[in-house]
Amino acid sequence: MASVREVPSRYGVRSERFSTLMAHRVHTILLVASRYDSFLLEEEGQLAELLAREYRALNLNLRDVPRLVAAESGREALELVGTTSFDLVVATTRLVDMSLVEFAEKLDAVAPKLRLGVLVPHAWDLPRLAGLRDSGTVDHVFLWQGDVKTLFAMIVLEEDRRNVEHDVRKGGVQVIIVVEDDFRFLSYYLPRVYAEVTRQTAEVVADAFNLSDQLLRLQARPKILLARTFERAWELWQRYSDHVLALIADVGFPHEGTLTPHAGLELARRVRQEVVDLPVLLQSSDASVAEAAHAAGLNFTPKEGGAPVDALRTFLKDKCGFGEFAFRLADGSQVGRAANLRQLVTELQRVPEACLEHHASHNEFSRWLAARTEFELAAMVRPRKVSEFGSVAGLRTFLVDEVSRYLRDIQRSVVVDFEENRFDDLVSFARIGDGPLGGKGRGLAFVQRLLAEEHPILEGVEVAVPQTVAIAADVFEAYLETNGLRSVLQRLSSLEDEEILDAFRPGRFDRSIRSKLAAYLKVLRVPIAVRSSSVLEDSPYQPFAGVYSTVFLPNNHPSLDVRLAQLLEAIKVVYASTYMKGAREYLSTTPHRMEEERMGVVLQRLVGSRVGSRFYPLFAGVASSHNFYPFAAMKPEDGVALVALGFGKTVVEGFEALRFCPAHPQVLPQFSAIPDILRNAQRNFWALDLTSMDVIPGLRSDANLVQEDVTEALKRPDAGLVASTYMRANDALVDGVVSGGAPLVSFARVLKGRGLPLPQVLQRVLAIAQTGMGIPVEIEFAADAAQAGGPPVFYVLQVRPMIVDRAVQTLDLESLPPEQVVVQSPAALGHGRTDGILDIVVVAHDLDRGRTREAAQAIDRLNARLREEKRPYLLIGPGRWGSRDPWLGIPVGWSQIAGAAAIVETDFDDLDIEPSQGSHFFHNLTSSAIPFLPVHRRYGGGEIRWPWLQARHVEASEMDGKVRHLRLAHPLQVLLDGSRRAGVVLAPDGD
């Protein structure tokens, strides 16, 4: 087997990367203004309301709109600062009780970290404020021109200032440096820069997966850093040069203390020395500078009227990557355009090599990606040059692979809103409808999220959730309403299952649902599973396993209309199954009412490969993080798994499957010797019949599944992973499929951690799921071997909390009255309560070990009689049950004690016995979930109250009383707490 290619995860959970951005918000602003100034400020309306309107206009989260607290005087403001927490103080120039300078100084004394911004209601005040500005006590000064955008700019400027260091360093956020010393211009310009950058960022992140992703990505909008002098600008450049998206500069501003006419040109020249292609926009009211700017390859705009804002818009779109990506040749001719990452992938595969080379050499891909807040991808792409790949073709492959992988990786962690024109193979989990997803859908979405936080390659295997589309329960409700099905629900009890289905079948789905499902099928041309996902499913106390329908569709008819009809039909079958007799009966055993149940549906890409006319996974199974039947070195928390070749139906319906403990995969009682392997290895498997393309699903969940002989499956090229070959000539088993012998399903190689190390993967996945859910879990899984050089894939099909018996869990076994305890075992196996046992078959502990065969015959006879009478019994006896060595125990076969409801094993008088473990007998015990209570002097202890047994009524006696059948008047109770391995048999009251 070739070694598995490690594909490292480069791109983690995006929401996590972005959720730490913009950590510092301006939540509360203290607005200090005289009544008059307040009047001026609110001339256009209530400031708070205007501010909210501005946020809404820019599609920002309204939760972030700051609260405004007003103070009419400096004194009042200073008092408030002492008692309330503020993030920013904004004052107007004229305060009633003190000068602005005085206020600034006092504020600095009481709250040195609190920033002060000044809104200047009258332009004539501006020159007066110059000195104040230079004193450093005022941070932001803006001219109020009756526009709330000015206040917004002040807020954002403060927020950017606070967050820039973290967001740039940790989040890779970009920076735009704006150099401007003209307050009047700045007061007009800066709010518009914010608005424009925010708007354009919103446009480029419009391809977000869902609303929350979009809001998160908006937080990664480029920061605007303001400088008024050459020195400050240079300092900002040096600190953030790797993340500077663009430089926007005035031409004349202070340099070395004096206003320098061409400082902007000089700044541009120096930054361009370091980054040749950095986008620079110069703006000046002196039009004569234009020529020099153009000569230096810089963009220029005159500061006239609306020109700067128009220029800014174009500059951002064309030069800073906010527009569509225009694929051009060196001569400027356009050869393609891409509005989003998906289109970028398509175009990258298509455009001429010269075009690729041109853009790559100017870092245009990385810039465009950065503007889209795709910083990690931008960072990955930016330093790569054609020379590294030896050819442009190599670069092309790299870019296509990298962007595709990025799209896949980041989508793993999110549930995307299904959009017809955006659904493709890269979407891993989408939802249709707004209601609850139901238990299965919710579990899958959650585990997908958990897995996305991990390395997607665990133990060399790609671990994922199969591509899933969840149809939320509101679609179900709408279906009931639109099709008048509520009336059917009124008379359920009088209807047969088929009649209920007939009532559901003619219904029509909403046009938008049909259209979305058609879009889904256009993309998915592989078999799919249509599974129930009811809102009551998967609670820890009600398993609902197998209660509702699952439909498998080959989905291979040439006509999309036919495929769509089949899918809709399948969904209707799942909907109707909500009300089938079995489901209603099941629900009646729970505290829920029929009306509470609502059905979500999960459409899942089926895991597997096409083999001839069949489709199936190499193997599938279930695993639990807690094992109620641990033995040998196993601990309950090591978990347990059942696996079989083909679909998991083999496992869940109790056909021949292999049970093993992921922590001890070599401990296989049912495979302990070659005869056992030949007897127990899987013979048949379930596959999807691809020839049944016209089949309309019915009530039977497995309508399209067929059972086949494993010999066919063992001819698959990847069968060697799960097969061993029995070499008859020398009675040996060889791993893999080799000629000259008979292959069988052993899972030998995967259990040894080769090729697809199942035990290791299961341990990891169970641990992740259990940690995530906080309680023991069960998962269903399926896996397929490596294809096309990729790693093998392990898919989690379902995850749910483990079912535990609350009654037992809360029972304190130790505190039971001793007179009630007939048997007590500290090493019991199994879990739960077994009631209603009125019969006991007991073998005396002083049985002569030479007579165990005779005892086996006696037990056989009693068992046959009790089974016929349908009386489950408690079996108690010495020695290893089912031992092949008659000197060690009573050599019964499983069928000879099959009527036992619980088994107690103890020592012979003359021989201490190690508890039964690892035998085929033991395997039967675990598969049938029979409570097993070992009581051994040397191994764990425990107690049997022989005198109590001695005093019971003897119904039948064999071997001179060595084997007795006792009959009770009232039933016994067997209680096992699997988590602590404690077990008791309790005497009935009155016995």
Place this chain on the structure above:
Amino acid sequence: MSGSPFVQKFMDTLIAKNPAEPEFHQAVREVVETLEPCLDRHPEYRDQKILERMTEPDRIYTFRVAWQDDRGDVQVNRGFRVEFNNAIGPYKGGLRFHPTVNLGILKFLGFEQILKNSLTTLPMGGGKGGSDFDPKGKSDWEVMRFCQSFMNELHRHIGANIDVPAGDIGVGGREIGYLFGQYKKLTHLFEGVLTGKGLNWGGSLIRPEATGYGCVYFAEEMLKTRGQSMAGKTVAVSGSGNVSQYAIEKVNQLGGKVITMSDSNGTVIDKEGIQGEKWQFLMDLKNTRRGRVEEYAKKFGAQYHAGKRPWFVPCDVALPCATQNEVDGDDAQLLVKNGCSVVSEGANMPTTLDGVGVFLARKILYGPGKAANAGGVATSGLEMSQNSLRLSWTREEVDQRLHTIMKDIHGACVETAKEYGDAGNYVLGANIAGFMKVANSMIDQGVV
């Protein structure tokens, strides 16, 4: 427990010398009880203390087997080799790896092996060995490391002409391979020191076939004593595993017709005979697909009787090849009543004591398992012979020799039974023939 004063006294002494070995006691008691007529007829055996000498192993090795498990922890097991008796050839007997292995069990098995091997007429003594190592739940690497450590000591005591172990419970082809590899490494010798080897490195052909073929050869020989042959006979076979499959094949080759086979679920009756393409189907069904015989019935339209054994079907010859106690007294009565005149046991003790009583009373040709299924043991001897000769015989050659061996076993049983005045009693013949060969050899070789 019953028994003559001699048996009782002998057993009392044996138990006193070998306390806490109940399995060994029981094995010896069963043998001694059946040998009483022989001992009465041959007082020299008592004089020479043959039973006392035969129940005391030549020597016993016990040794420490230390090995490292996959976690790097050191594990310690105990290894045994009981070299019981080499009067007629090198010690020969299996190795058993099982947690219940102790000296008493190995002595019990080794003692039985002396007589089994002797009955094959081949030069093989008796021995047994093993360890309390449990291969269950061990990885391949752990099993390999254990086998190597086990051989690190055992190699001093075995050799192609000294002691030739084979497999047993817990020791299959894989373990034999690891043991043989380490033996070579330590001794620098490639020799037939173990049997059950792979075909490419000293193993013999016909091993899977030997028991089934041998059982039919034995039946053929029994028929010859009445001037009959297998040709034209209607045969009922039980089981459908290795033994049954090749018994069916050999019956077909000899011109008989097999009309039944079975598994634990039920019996197939194919009046036309399980032969040709149908036999091939059976081979594939059981060996590749590991299916149930019911499928055969469905495929070829044969009768299927769920939950039944084949013995209600009228036949000339019955070959119980399935499992222990599959022919009880009632079955035996029915078989005889329906005209069955030959029973040759392919399985181990398939007939209950009641059943055996019926066959013996009705004087039909009854070949007990210890003689009729000795073909399996015989191939071990044939593997040793091929190793000594540095030859690999063809299937035909091995088959031919197997045939000769079964004739010889049959001859020995017939002769012995005749000598003891109960001609045709193969049970008596088999019990005594093996013993006498060893006893006589011991006398010849003096008191050693």
